Amino acid sequence: MDISVVIPCxxxxxxxxxxxxxxxxxxxxxxxxxxxxxGSTDDSIKKAKSSYPSVIFYHxxxxxxxxxxxxxxxxxxxxxxxxxDADDLFEKTKLEIQSKALKESPESLIFxxxxxxxxxxxxxxxxxxxxxQAGIHAGTLLLKRDLFLKIGLFPTxxxxxxxxxxxxxxxxxxxxxxxxxxxxxRRRIHKNNLSLREACHRSQFAxxxxxxxxxxxx
Numbered sequence: 001m002d003i004s005v006v007i008p009c010x011x012x013x014x015x016x017x018x019x020x021x022x023x024x025x026x027x028x029x030x031x032x033x034x035x036x037x038x039g040s041t042d043d044s045i046k047k048a049k050s051s052y053p054s055v056i057f058y059h060x061x062x063x064x065x066x067x068x069x070x071x072x073x074x075x076x077x078x079x080x081x082x083x084x085d086a087d088d089l090f091e092k093t094k095l096e097i098q099s100k101a102l103k104e105s106p107e108s109l110i111f112x113x114x115x116x117x118x119x120x121x122x123x124x125x126x127x128x129x130x131x132x133q134a135g136i137h138a139g140t141l142l143l144k145r146d147l148f149l150k151i152g153l154f155p156t157x158x159x160x161x162x163x164x165x166x167x168x169x170x171x172x173x174x175x176x177x178x179x180x181x182x183x184x185x186r187r188r189i190h191k192n193n194l195s196l197r198e199a200c201h202r203s204q205f206a207x208x209x210x211x212x213x214x215x216x217x218x
Contacts, residue, residue, distance in 0.1 A: 001099050002031040003080045003142070006072030008065045009045065010038040012086035015188065016045075020052050022089040022186075028096035031078045032056055035086075036068035044086070066154035066162035069138065073148055081145045083138040087188045090139075094184040098142040101180055108176040109167075110142045111135055112184030119188055132183055138163045139185045151175060 005023050009016050016035070023033055033055045037045045039062030049057060058071055069083055080102060084090060094112070101110045114135035151170045154162045171177070 001080055001103060002078035003028075003082060003095055003099065004072075004076035004078035004145070005030045005033045005082055005084060005095075006036065006069055006076065007034065007084050007086055008036045008038055008068030008072070009040060009048075009086040010062060010065075010068075011040045011042045012044045013042055014044070014047070015087040016048050017051055019084055019086050019089060020048060020055065022092070023084065024052070025092050026090065026095045027093050028099055030082075030095060032076065034058065034072040034076060036060065036072045038062050038064070038068040064156060064158075064162070065138075066158070066166075067156045070153045070156070073145070073153075076145060079145060080142060081148050082142045084185075085139055088139050089186040089188070091182075091184050091186065093182070095142070097180060097182055097184065101178060102142055102144070105176065105178055106144060107147060108143070108178045109147075109170060110178050110180065111137075112140045112180040112182050114140055114185050114187050115183050116187045116189055134179055135185060135187075136164075136167060137185070137187070139187065147175070 007016070007019060020033065023030065033052070035045070035048060035055055035057050037057060037059040039060065045057065048055065058075060060068065060071060065085070073081055080099070082095070098110045098112065102108070112135055113132050114137060115132055151166070151173060154166050156162070158165065
C-alpha cells in the first residue's frame with residue numbers, strides 16, 4: 001500500500017527537520033512526503049529543502065492548517081493518506097502498524113495512541129503530559145485517499161479545531177473508527193502552542209459542537 005504523508009508548516013523552525021526525520025526513519029517508508037509551506041516567514045522551509053531534497057514542497061499564503069492539509073491531500077498520489085504537524089513526531093513503526101490495520105479495514109479511519117513531550121523551553125513542573133492517551137488527532141490518522149475525498153475537505157474557516165470538525169462529519173456519515181492500542185505519535189508541547197492546546201482549543205471545541213447541533217436542527 002502506497003502512503004503519502006502531508007505536513008503543514010508555518011514557522012516551525014527546527015521542529016520541521018525533526019518531524020521529517022521521524023518520517024524518513026519509518027520501518028515502512030511512505031511513497032511521498034509533502035510539506036505545505038503555509039506562508040512561513042522563518043527559514044524552516046529553506047532548511048528542510050536543503051536537508052531533504054526528495055520531499056515535495058508546495059507554497060501558499062497563510063491560510064491555516066486545514067487549508068494546508070487540503071492542498072497536500074489533493075496533490076497526493078498515493079492510495080492512502082496521513083498527516084503530521086510540523087512540530088510533532090511519528091513513532092518509527094507508525095506506518096507499518098497502521099498500513100496492516102488499514103488493509104484489514106479499508107473503509108475505516110485508523111487512529112492510534114499519543115504520548116506527549118515537553119520542549120526544553122517549557123518548565124516540566126507547569127504542565128502535565130500523559131504518557132499515553134487515545135489520539136483522535138490528525139497526526140495519528142491513516143485512511144484511504146478516496147475515503148478522505150468522500151468525507152470532504154477540512155474546514156478552512158477555523159484556525160483551531162478543524163480536525164475535530166472534520167472527524168465529527170465523518171462520524172455523522174457512519175464511517176467506522178478503529179483505535180489501535182499502540183502509541184504512534186509523539187506530540188510536542190512548547191510555548192508557541194501551549195495556549196492553543198489548552199484555552200483556545202476548549203473555546204473552539206464549544207463552537208464546533210454548537211455548530212453541529214444547529215445543523216442538525218435545520
